[in-house]
Amino acid sequence: MPILLAFLCWLYFPALTYALSVYVFGYRPNLQPAHWLWHGTLYAFFTLYTFLAIGVGGIMVVAAWIWKRKEEIGENVRCPWVSFVVPAYNEEKHIVKCITSLFTNASNYLGFCEVIVVDYGSTDYTYEVAWMTMKKCRRQWPNIRGRVIRHCANLGKAEAIRTDANRAMGELIATVDADTWWEPNALQELVKAAEKGGEYAVSGYIHPTDGENERKLYIILQQLEYSQGLGIYRSAQALGNAVLVVPGPMGLYRADVLREILNNKDIKPVAEDLEITLEMQKKKLLIGYTENARSSTVAPTTFKAFWAQRLRWFIGGIHNMLSIHKDLLFKRRFLSLVLWDALILGYGCSLLEFAALFSLPIFLWFAPDKIFFLLNLLLYALLAFAVGIIYHAIALKFSYGKYNHKNLLFYTPLYYLLRMINVFARTKSLINYLIGDRGSWQKPIK
Numbered sequence: 001m002p003i004l005l006a007f008l009c010w011l012y013f014p015a016l017t018y019a020l021s022v023y024v025f026g027y028r029p030n031l032q033p034a035h036w037l038w039h040g041t042l043y044a045f046f047t048l049y050t051f052l053a054i055g056v057g058g059i060m061v062v063a064a065w066i067w068k069r070k071e072e073i074g075e076n077v078r079c080p081w082v083s084f085v086v087p088a089y090n091e092e093k094h095i096v097k098c099i100t101s102l103f104t105n106a107s108n109y110l111g112f113c114e115v116i117v118v119d120y121g122s123t124d125y126t127y128e129v130a131w132m133t134m135k136k137c138r139r140q141w142p143n144i145r146g147r148v149i150r151h152c153a154n155l156g157k158a159e160a161i162r163t164d165a166n167r168a169m170g171e172l173i174a175t176v177d178a179d180t181w182w183e184p185n186a187l188q189e190l191v192k193a194a195e196k197g198g199e200y201a202v203s204g205y206i207h208p209t210d211g212e213n214e215r216k217l218y219i220i221l222q223q224l225e226y227s228q229g230l231g232i233y234r235s236a237q238a239l240g241n242a243v244l245v246v247p248g249p250m251g252l253y254r255a256d257v258l259r260e261i262l263n264n265k266d267i268k269p270v271a272e273d274l275e276i277t278l279e280m281q282k283k284k285l286l287i288g289y290t291e292n293a294r295s296s297t298v299a300p301t302t303f304k305a306f307w308a309q310r311l312r313w314f315i316g317g318i319h320n321m322l323s324i325h326k327d328l329l330f331k332r333r334f335l336s337l338v339l340w341d342a343l344i345l346g347y348g349c350s351l352l353e354f355a356a357l358f359s360l361p362i363f364l365w366f367a368p369d370k371i372f373f374l375l376n377l378l379l380y381a382l383l384a385f386a387v388g389i390i391y392h393a394i395a396l397k398f399s400y401g402k403y404n405h406k407n408l409l410f411y412t413p414l415y416y417l418l419r420m421i422n423v424f425a426r427t428k429s430l431i432n433y434l435i436g437d438r439g440s441w442q443k444p445i446k
Helices: 002-023 036-070 095-108 126-140 157-167 186-197 217-239 255-264 272-282 303-324 326-330 334-365 370-400 405-434
Strands: 082-088 113-120 145-151 172-175 180-182 201-209 251-254 287-298
Touching: 002 036, 002 370, 036 217, 036 334, 036 370, 082 095, 082 157, 095 113, 095 126, 095 180, 095 186, 113 126, 113 157, 126 145, 145 157, 157 172, 157 255, 157 272, 172 186, 172 255, 186 201, 186 251, 186 287, 201 217, 217 287, 217 370, 217 405, 251 255, 255 272, 272 287, 272 303, 272 326, 303 326, 303 334, 303 405, 326 334, 334 370, 334 405, 370 405
Parallel strands: 082 113, 082 172, 113 145, 201 287
Antiparallel strands: 172 251, 180 287, 201 251
16 A cells, blocks of 8 residues: 555656646746756656655555554563663763662562663763662662672773673673663563563663753654654564664663673674674574563754764664675565665665755756746645654654654654754765774763
């Protein structure tokens, strides 16, 4: 059905724009023959957008809907020992809320739990605050183990996770970023999903926040973005065992599998969560997702922090897909299609969108009828806006249970701002990768 809708739109939209120009705007176009290169290039952009936005996007929505209908998690069969591992670097502002939320989760869980924090070279009071918080939580929940480890030098996040994992006693390891807090039943839901589905790793829904009132524009736009990325794309990936990343803020792993990867592979500090997940995919291990386990993570609130985060994410993604795990692109698996989709739509189409944006003045200059071209451009923008509204509404419904959660849908016109930042960041990351830059990890200033 999505492909059929895309085809009908592609077939009849030009005739519709002509009819609207004549009968609504009262302008009869001067239909002069256009140069074949002008007409062909413009129609190629239109065709690409129509089939990607309506066709491929629609397929993802259908796949996510099917996954949501089949995801029925029952009660736990068993409650294995779980170790929370928390790598922390300069997180004195958020570590208290993080640790407290994990102890709360552990207290609601029927099995044994422990919380291990590794401070890897912080220059603030992260270690001291974590130690005091751990001591306070241990007094309140004495049956839950907890400790804080310190690296004297900054050896990177991947090394901190390795230290955590090797010290962990649990059969399952839950990875948590230090600027993240889990909802009280999140661990229970993750374990249910892992035990019922037989997954070797599972992730949950991550809600971006500023830790305050969530009224900053970048936070609101990222909430829209995450609702798409998790509510639709992650759900669709889970349907075909093609989850690309178990993200740092919320992940649950079989301890033996995670240790084997961390100790036998030279995991890079850039996009380490993606690299670990693709290592598991290489072994054909089941990786799941459940929307019932939820957390909140502190997201960038300024352009500078957002830009730095995206450059790190995107160059880490390119490096993983084109270098470290390039063999996965050529496997006969649904995962390979998802990887190609991420490469072509994520990076290739960013270049095309970049080119389309800056070629508009050229299209206008050579248009046989400039007024008719501008009317077509206006109607095309309205079509793109309508598709975006529908897509965002479905994503919010899948993610939060409401089509307009906290009035986020009203910010759809501004979402193009975030999209264009991503387009520029992807383009820059691709160029950087081609000239040899493989990225570096640094904590962004939020």
